[in-house]
Amino acid sequence: MSPVSEALPVVLVSKVEPRPAAEKWLIDQLWAASGVGIVGGQARTYKTWLAADIALAVAAGTSALGRFEARIHGPVLVFAAEDDPPTMRVRFEAVAEARGVRLANTPLFLIDVPELCLNDPRQLERLATTVQRHKPRLLVLDPFVRLVRGLDENSAHDVSGILGALRGIQRTFDVAVMLVHHMRKSPSSHPGHQLRGSSDFAAWSDSALYLTRQGDERLLTIEHRAAAAPEPIVVRLDTTPAPHLAVREDNGDKRAAVTAEDPLHAAILRRLSASPRPQTTSHLRDRLHVRNATLTEALKELAACGRIVHGEQGGWSLPEKT
Numbered sequence: 001m002s003p004v005s006e007a008l009p010v011v012l013v014s015k016v017e018p019r020p021a022a023e024k025w026l027i028d029q030l031w032a033a034s035g036v037g038i039v040g041g042q043a044r045t046y047k048t049w050l051a052a053d054i055a056l057a058v059a060a061g062t063s064a065l066g067r068f069e070a071r072i073h074g075p076v077l078v079f080a081a082e083d084d085p086p087t088m089r090v091r092f093e094a095v096a097e098a099r100g101v102r103l104a105n106t107p108l109f110l111i112d113v114p115e116l117c118l119n120d121p122r123q124l125e126r127l128a129t130t131v132q133r134h135k136p137r138l139l140v141l142d143p144f145v146r147l148v149r150g151l152d153e154n155s156a157h158d159v160s161g162i163l164g165a166l167r168g169i170q171r172t173f174d175v176a177v178m179l180v181h182h183m184r185k186s187p188s189s190h191p192g193h194q195l196r197g198s199s200d201f202a203a204w205s206d207s208a209l210y211l212t213r214q215g216d217e218r219l220l221t222i223e224h225r226a227a228a229a230p231e232p233i234v235v236r237l238d239t240t241p242a243p244h245l246a247v248r249e250d251n252g253d254k255r256a257a258v259t260a261e262d263p264l265h266a267a268i269l270r271r272l273s274a275s276p277r278p279q280t281t282s283h284l285r286d287r288l289h290v291r292n293a294t295l296t297e298a299l300k301e302l303a304a305c306g307r308i309v310h311g312e313q314g315g316w317s318l319p320e321k322t
Contacts, residue, residue: 019033023071023072024071024227025071025072026058026070026071026072026137026138026176027054027057027058027064027068027069027070027071028068028069028070028071029068029222029227029229029230030054030064030065030068030207030209030222031054031176031178031207031209032176032206032207032224032225032226032227033071033072033176034170034174034175034176035170035176035177035205035206035207035225036163036166036167036170036176036177036178036179036204036205036206037177037178037179037204037205037206037207037208037209038178038179038180038181038195038201038202038204038205038208038209038210039051039142039178039179039180039181039208039209039211040180040181040182040183040191040192040194040195040201040208040209040210040211041182041183041210041211041212041218042182042183042184042185042211042212042213043182045183045211045212045213045218046211046218046235046237046245047142047143047180047211048080048082048083048091048142048180049091049095049237049243049244049245050065050209050211050220050235050245051078051140051142051178051180052078052088052091052092052095053065053095053099053244053245054138054140054178055076055078055092055108055138055140055178056076056092056095056096056099056101056106056108057070057073057099058070058072058073058074058076058137058138058176059073059074059075059076059106059107059108059138060073060096060099060101060106060108061073062099062100062101063099065233065235065245065246065247066098066099066246066247067247072137073137074107074135074136074137075107075108075109075134075135075136075137076107076108076109076136076137076138076139076140077109077110077111077130077131077134077136077138077139077140078108078109078110078111078139078140078142079110079111079113079116079140079141079142079147080110080140080142081115081116081142081143081146081147082142082143082146085110085112088110091243092108093242094242094243094244095242095243095244097241097242097244098238098241098242098243098244099244109134109136111127111130116141116147117147117148117149118141118147118148118162118165118166119148119149119150119151119158119161119162120149124165127169128169128172128173131169131173131175132173135173135175136175137175137176138175138176138177138178139169139175139176139177139178140178140180141166141177141178141179141180142179142180143179143180143181143182144179144180144181144182144201145181145182145196147162148162153196153197153198154197154198155198156198156199156200158198159197159198159200159201160198160200163200163201163204166179167204179201181195181196181197181201182195182196183195183196183210183212184196185263186263186289186290190294190297191210191212191221192208192210192223193294194210194263205223205225206224206225206226207222207223207224207225208222208223208224209221209222209223210222210223211235212262212263214234216236217234217235217236217248218234218235218236219232219233219234220232220233220234220235233247233248234247234248235247235248236248262298262301264288264290264294264295264298265298265301265302265307267288268284268288268295268298268299268302268308268316269302269307269308269318271284271287271288272308272316272317272318273318275317277315277317278311278314278315278316278317279315279316279317280314280315280316281295281296281299281316284299284316299316307319
């Protein structure tokens with residue numbers, strides 16, 4: 001018989017100290033305190049600008065996007081794999097000028113190495129040691145694809161190993177972890193389904209921020225694992241007084257905007273508009289190359305807002321004009 005291993009520690013639920021209400025958020029309504037999560041978007045949807053804005057807000061104790069207050073503030077560590085330190089300084093200086101922050105007095109740090117490979121155990125250990133030494137409130141890693149070498153982001157096994165290690169850093173050092181990640185161009189009824197690679201990315205997140213194109217602007221969709229999300233907002237890259245993300249105050253009907261700009265919704269509406277006959281769910285699924293569950297959810301959303309109707313013969317079509 002093999003020797004008995006040491007038992008894992010357990011704790012009675014009633015003895016667990018709850019997190020104070022004041023410490024629920026790192027950024028009010030935007031990012032959970034000590035939460036891990038994703039900033040997702042396609043190329044040129046301002047992912048790095050958003051991450052920089054949040055990082056500055058936490059480091060300076062101000063408001064992200066000029067709206068979401070930093071509830072917890074302190075040092076921030078950033079590794080930007082696609083921008084060198086001088087480029088990141090220019091970016092942070094621009095956001096700081098727009099937000100009225102003195103960068104010289106702000107504990108905002110860049111991890112100054114040419115490469116950081118999260119699937120290299122030695123480099124992952126160095127990252128953990130760096131977090132332990134500097135005790136940041138937020139760790140920003142941008143983007144995932146440049147942080148791994150030879151890893152298949154479609155492999156749940158490979159991806160879960162990296163995400164699990166980052167979750168371990170979060171829990172060990174009580175630090176929020178923000179991972180910037182790319183989204184596919186293929187349509188989906190939900191932005192989380194558009195994240196490139198394994199579905200583990202969306203499942204891992206305590207907070208998630210998704211940027212999708214809306215003309216010259218971007219729609220920011222916010223999600224939380226353990227809290228209600230605020231309504232989506234529209235942002236744009238403003239250049240006055242310096243480049244930074246600005247919230248469009250007149251958002252109009254945000255729910256209608258989400259439906260109008262959702263790529264899968266738009267693809268369904270185009271196909272139904274071009275068809276002289278109602279289309280079944282299976283026919284649409286085959287033509288649009290999406291999962292049945294994803295398509296069903298999108299059809300329900302369109303039907304709920306009156307954009308499509310389901311006929312007695314089982315097909316989908318646009319509503320008749322009256």
